[in-house]
Amino acid sequence: MGLIPTITCRRCKREYSALRGRCPHCGTRKTKQSERTPTTTAGTRPGTTANSRVNSNAKWQMIFGLVLVAAVIIAVIAIIMISTGGEKPAKTTPPPETTVTPPPTTATPIPTPTPTPTPTVTSITITFYGVEKPDFAAPVGQETQLSAIVYPMDIAATVTWSSTDEGILTVSSDGVVVGVSKGKASVIAECGGVKQECIVYIT
Numbered sequence: 001m002g003l004i005p006t007i008t009c010r011r012c013k014r015e016y017s018a019l020r021g022r023c024p025h026c027g028t029r030k031t032k033q034s035e036r037t038p039t040t041t042a043g044t045r046p047g048t049t050a051n052s053r054v055n056s057n058a059k060w061q062m063i064f065g066l067v068l069v070a071a072v073i074i075a076v077i078a079i080i081m082i083s084t085g086g087e088k089p090a091k092t093t094p095p096p097e098t099t100v101t102p103p104p105t106t107a108t109p110i111p112t113p114t115p116t117p118t119p120t121v122t123s124i125t126i127t128f129y130g131v132e133k134p135d136f137a138a139p140v141g142q143e144t145q146l147s148a149i150v151y152p153m154d155i156a157a158t159v160t161w162s163s164t165d166e167g168i169l170t171v172s173s174d175g176v177v178v179g180v181s182k183g184k185a186s187v188i189a190e191c192g193g194v195k196q197e198c199i200v201y202i203t
Contacts, residue, residue, distance in 0.1 A: 121192030
């Protein structure tokens with residue numbers, strides 16, 4: 001620490017020796033610092049009316065400040081509650097329905113029906129008005145209607161008629177016998193490879 005004190009210039013704020021009357025840097029005159037002690041006011045002296053008033057004002061200012069802070073906090077909480085409670089929930093769109101495609105079905109082949117065997121004719125009976133006629137007699141020129149019953153009876157088969165001698169008698173496809181001349185001949189009914197004979201005497 002130097003023996004000669006230094007002072008700071010009030011203009012350029014640089015230090016210089018206190019022995020100088022002016023700042024060597026900017027030429028500002030050195031001013032002498034006041035050596036007076038500042039006096040205290042009545043408000044700073046305890047026990048005075050002004051001091052009590054200052055303390056009371058400070059208390060009310062603190063209470064007002066706390067009330068103001070509490071009001072601000074309550075207002076912020078109310079705004080947050082209104083903003084969150086007033087919002088409508090977002091509509092949720094249901095996911096699109098997925099269509100389940102059934103697995104492809106394998107077509108079941110239709111079984112080929114087994115052909116029904118053709119029934120076999122076992123026998124034929126020649127009848128006249130429902131009565132079996134192994135033989136009969138008829139005059140020349142008379143028509144006689146014969147019928148044929150095929151067994152089994154559930155066979156839908158066509159019967160073929162024929163005459164062994166058309167000079168004596170003829171027979172139509174429906175089994176009508178006509179005598180042509182006197183004599184003996186046979187009428188044959190055939191169906192499914194089976195034949196039945198009826199003897200006719202033309203008189």
